[in-house]
Amino acid sequence: MDVNVDLTVIWAFIIAFAVFAYVVMDGFDLGIGILFPTFDVGSERDRAMNSIAPVWDGNETWLVLGGGGLFAAFPLAYAVILPATYPLIIAMLLGLVFRGVAFEYRWRDPGHRRYWDAAFTGGSLVAAMAQGMTLGALLQGIEVVDRSYAGSWFDWLTPYTLLTGLGTVAGYALLGATWLVWKLDGVSQHHARKLGKRAAWATLVLMGGVSLYNVFLNAEYAERWLTAPEIYFAAPVPILTAVVAVMLLRALSVDRHSKPFWLSLALFFFGMAGLGVTMWPYVVPPGLTIWDAAAPERSQIFMLVGVAITMPLIIGYTAWAYWVFRGKVADEGYH
Amino acid sequence: MFEQLDALLLARIQFAFTVSFHFIFPAFSIGLASYLAVLEGLWLKTGKQLYLDLFKYWLKIFAIAFAMGVVSGIVMSYQFGTNWSVFSDIAGPVIGPLMAYEVLTAFFLEAGFLGVMLFGMNKVGKKLHFAATLMVATGTFISAFWILSVNSWMQTPVGYEIGANGQYLPGESWWDIVFNPSFPYRLVHTVIAAYLTTAFVVGGVGAWHLLKDKANLHARKMFSMAMWMAAIVAPIQIFAGDMHGLNTLEHQPQKVMAMEGHFESHPDGAPLILFGIPNSEEKRVDYAIEIPKASSLILKHDLDAPLAGLDTIPDDEEPPVGIVFWSFRIMVGIGFAMLGIGAWSLFARFRKKLYEWPMLHRAALVMAPSGFVAVIAGWITTEVGRQPYVIYNLLRTADAASPLDAPAIAASLLAFVVVYFAVFGAGVWYILHLMHKPPHAGEYGVKRGDTGPIRTAGITPGPSQNPGDPDTLPSNHEEATDGR
Numbered sequence: 160m161d162v163n164v165d166l167t168v169i170w171a172f173i174i175a176f177a178v179f180a181y182v183v184m185d186g187f188d189l190g191i192g193i194l195f196p197t198f199d200v201g202s203e204r205d206r207a208m209n210s211i212a213p214v215w216d217g218n219e220t221w222l223v224l225g226g227g228g229l230f231a232a233f234p235l236a237y238a239v240i241l242p243a244t245y246p247l248i249i250a251m252l253l254g255l256v257f258r259g260v261a262f263e264y265r266w267r268d269p270g271h272r273r274y275w276d277a278a279f280t281g282g283s284l285v286a287a288m289a290q291g292m293t294l295g296a297l298l299q300g301i302e303v304v305d306r307s308y309a310g311s312w313f314d315w316l317t318p319y320t321l322l323t324g325l326g327t328v329a330g331y332a333l334l335g336a337t338w339l340v341w342k343l344d345g346v347s348q349h350h351a352r353k354l355g356k357r358a359a360w361a362t363l364v365l366m367g368g369v370s371l372y373n374v375f376l377n378a379e380y381a382e383r384w385l386t387a388p389e390i391y392f393a394a395p396v397p398i399l400t401a402v403v404a405v406m407l408l409r410a411l412s413v414d415r416h417s418k419p420f421w422l423s424l425a426l427f428f429f430g431m432a433g434l435g436v437t438m439w440p441y442v443v444p445p446g447l448t449i450w451d452a453a454a455p456e457r458s459q460i461f462m463l464v465g466v467a468i469t470m471p472l473i474i475g476y477t478a479w480a481y482w483v484f485r486g487k488v489a490d491e492g493y494h
Numbered sequence: 495m496f497e498q499l500d501a502l503l504l505a506r507i508q509f510a511f512t513v514s515f516h517f518i519f520p521a522f523s524i525g526l527a528s529y530l531a532v533l534e535g536l537w538l539k540t541g542k543q544l545y546l547d548l549f550k551y552w553l554k555i556f557a558i559a560f561a562m563g564v565v566s567g568i569v570m571s572y573q574f575g576t577n578w579s580v581f582s583d584i585a586g587p588v589i590g591p592l593m594a595y596e597v598l599t600a601f602f603l604e605a606g607f608l609g610v611m612l613f614g615m616n617k618v619g620k621k622l623h624f625a626a627t628l629m630v631a632t633g634t635f636i637s638a639f640w641i642l643s644v645n646s647w648m649q650t651p652v653g654y655e656i657g658a659n660g661q662y663l664p665g666e667s668w669w670d671i672v673f674n675p676s677f678p679y680r681l682v683h684t685v686i687a688a689y690l691t692t693a694f695v696v697g698g699v700g701a702w703h704l705l706k707d708k709a710n711l712h713a714r715k716m717f718s719m720a721m722w723m724a725a726i727v728a729p730i731q732i733f734a735g736d737m738h739g740l741n742t743l744e745h746q747p748q749k750v751m752a753m754e755g756h757f758e759s760h761p762d763g764a765p766l767i768l769f770g771i772p773n774s775e776e777k778r779v780d781y782a783i784e785i786p787k788a789s790s791l792i793l794k795h796d797l798d799a800p801l802a803g804l805d806t807i808p809d810d811e812e813p814p815v816g817i818v819f820w821s822f823r824i825m826v827g828i829g830f831a832m833l834g835i836g837a838w839s840l841f842a843r844f845r846k847k848l849y850e851w852p853m854l855h856r857a858a859l860v861m862a863p864s865g866f867v868a869v870i871a872g873w874i875t876t877e878v879g880r881q882p883y884v885i886y887n888l889l890r891t892a893d894a895a896s897p898l899d900a901p902a903i904a905a906s907l908l909a910f911v912v913v914y915f916a917v918f919g920a921g922v923w924y925i926l927h928l929m930h931k932p933p934h935a936g937e938y939g940v941k942r943g944d945t946g947p948i949r950t951a952g953i954t955p956g957p958s959q960n961p962g963d964p965d966t967l968p969s970n971h972e973e974a975t976d977g978r
Contacts, residue, residue: 213610213613213614214609216561216564216605216608216609217602217605217606217609219564219568219605220597220601220602220605222568223568223571223601224597224598224602226571226572226575227571227590227593227594227596228594228597230574230590230594231586231590231591231593231594232590234582234583234585234586234587234661235583235586237574237579237582237586237590238579238580238583238586238896239579240575241572241575241576241579241896242575242576242579242896242898245576245896245898245906246902246905246906248572249906249909249910252568252569252572253909253910253913255565255568256565256566256569256914256917257917258565259561259565260561260562260565260917260921263557263561263921263924264920264921264924267558267924267927267928268924306583306659307579307580307583307897308897309897312899312902454587454590455587455661455663455664457587457663457664457668458587458588458590458591458664461591461664461668462591465591465595465598465599466598469598469599470598473598473602476602476607476629477602480606480607480610483610483614483617483618484609484613484614
């Protein structure tokens with residue numbers, strides 16, 4: 160193992176961190192978008208929107224870091240995954256366009272607010288589904304010949320990718336609902352909690368489905384999860400996931416604040432860990448490992464300096480921005 | 495073969511369309527963020543309500559423009575991979591890190607402080623809020639820094655090595671790559687262009703309201719500030735543009751040949767073609783109106799200096815002359831029109847008639863969108879002028895595209911066109927609607943419907959509908975009581 164190998168592993172973790180940060184942070188934004196039609200028109204919708212208005216942009220930036228970081232640290236993976244999932248990526252981007260502008264437009268144009276609310280939901284749903292399906296397309300394997308995508312047009316569309324897409328939608332809805340349990344009160348909080356329970360069950364069922372499917376999808380994945388000695392390292396993931404799931408369902412019944420949200424986050428964390436166990440050391444299964452796709456050492460070091468300096472700052476001021484807008488979203492109409 | 499060509503052309507059209515649409519918003523928000531910082535700074539320094547009113551007036555517009563810039567920008571960050579995967583693979587090790595730095599040092603900074611800038615004035619107090627505004631403005635500049643470094647490297651690539659797998663790899667020094675030969679010129683020229691674009695939008699809005707009510711103090715102030723910008727910065731921009739042109743002549747001579755319409759070499763002084771119709775088939779400019787030897791004077795500072803023409807360049811390395819020739823003239827023409835407005839405003843100011851001359855106001859109104867046209871024309875000049883290469887003299891555009899079939903790209907292009915015109919058309923309409931309302935005393939900030947900006951739980955209800963009202967500042971700082 161030379162230095163380059165270690166840097167590549169570090170970069171794999173940095174990208175994984177960016178993706179995780181994106182998934183949970185924009186996850187609750189998108190989840191609120193997905194659940195939006197079930198909220199009462201007026202104060203409930205306005206407060207749900209206002210609970211994320213100051214932070215959604217920062218949350219979405221992690222997607223740019225995930226994509227841009229992949230481009231920089233694993234250019235070959237970036238150059239293979241995006242053409243392979245072309246329609247999904249385009250759909251996601253267009254979904255995010257609608258979702259993003261709806262934050263501003265709905266206030267600018269009360270006469271057409273319901274259309275922008277619909278755009279908010281539609282955009283969020285499409286983006287979430289496309290992201291989940293992209294993950295599924297990656298996990299089921301991408302055909303690569305001569306440093307280039309060699310599969311056909313609709314490789315990304317299979318029952319498996321539909322399952323991962325739905326799982327992501329349900330998971331985001333769970334994050335959105337639990338965020339609102341934290342940020343709202345009164346009747347709206349009760350409503351959010353009810354949605355949270357449904358979303359939690361849907362997420363758990365779909366997560367279980369995807370996990371089982373994984374085992375049948377690829378012999379290598381099965382080996383990793385079901386045979387010794389790998390199983391000793393892998394087994395804690397599903398066990399801890401189950402523990403978190405039970406705690407989450409309980410918390411959704413009793414807690415009035417942030418606990419369900421943090422437990423949903425934990426659920427995503429273990430989902431991500433499971434993903435890591437499944438994929439490692441491939442960045443594009445079945446053929447490209449992280450070392451095959453890695454940028455040269457000079458690029459890795461140059462960027463690592465930047466990450467080491469800026470990441471603590473980014474986390475610091477992002478946390479500050481969340482802190483400024485802490486607490487329940489009040490309904491000014493009552494005062 | 496023919497199919498490949500189609501897919502390539504579609505991919506190029508898609509990139510040109512999405513990047514042109516995208517750049518309209520940063521061209522505006524880079525300048526506007528700085529303008530907002532200046533307004534807020536003046537408010538803090540002088541305590542004059544007028545500046546706060548103007549700040550809030552433009553903040554609402556900024557919020558919409560920024561959102562459009564963000565969502566159209568994310569498209570760009572993925573489009574390198576979706577449509578130009580060969581380019582991404584080959585050039586990724588060099589330009590990927592620069593773009594990663596843009597995300598780390600600019601996008602997070604802008605996005606992290608934007609929420610506080612838009613909604614946080616009565617939560618964090620005046621000074622911290624001003625700091626947030628400065629961070630957003632700084633972020634827009636840093637973003638321009640990195641992305642222009644990337645673009646400039648693609649125009650004037652240096653400091654790279656070619657790897658065994660065909661990738662371009664970074665050489666010894668990242669400094670050489672970041673500060674490649676065309677970067678300083680392009681950075682200055684582009685950032686000034688953004689400031690001028692914003693100045694003319696602000697000036698146009700001021701002029702619009704002066705035409706309706708020349709006593710409106712808010713309109714007067716914004717018009718006056720914008721005209722100072724035009725008067726001072728337009729000449730600087732023309733100078734910077736000239737420097738940039740000389741740099742291009744040194745590093746990308748065929749681009750300048752196309753800009754000038756010089757199909758033929760001129761051994762003893764090249765003419766400046768003011769107008770004409772480039773005829774690429776016959777390799778000449780029809781109906782040309784020329785100033786003899788003036789091109790040599792501008793480019794070489796010598797009337798008789800020889801200038802090579804496109805006849806010295808192999809046909810398959812020539813950029814499309816017509817597009818570059820025209821877009822360059824549009825940009826330059828607008829630049830001089832801006833200079834004219836600036837000079838006119840100085841004269842009016844000198845005569846103490848700045849707010850009295852409707853003709854000046856009408857001219858400023860007509861010029862309001864001119865910056866956008868000039869900026870896009872300038873980008874077309876430099877990007878089309880680089881063809882047939884995507885990385886100058888290294889990688890041809892035709893060799894850089896993703897292995898996608900034409901119908902897939904045609905479908906996505908159609909989707910982008912429909913969605914962009916609908917969504918950004920609506921956004922521009924909302925911005926125009928806001929601009930149409932006269933700025934007034936006690937201007938509201940970014941208002942959030944009936945709910946108002948979000949508040950910390952447990953504090954005494956206060957008049958937070960109008961953040962920044964002197965009566966409510968600084969805000970309450972009691973701890974939240976929601977049990978965290």
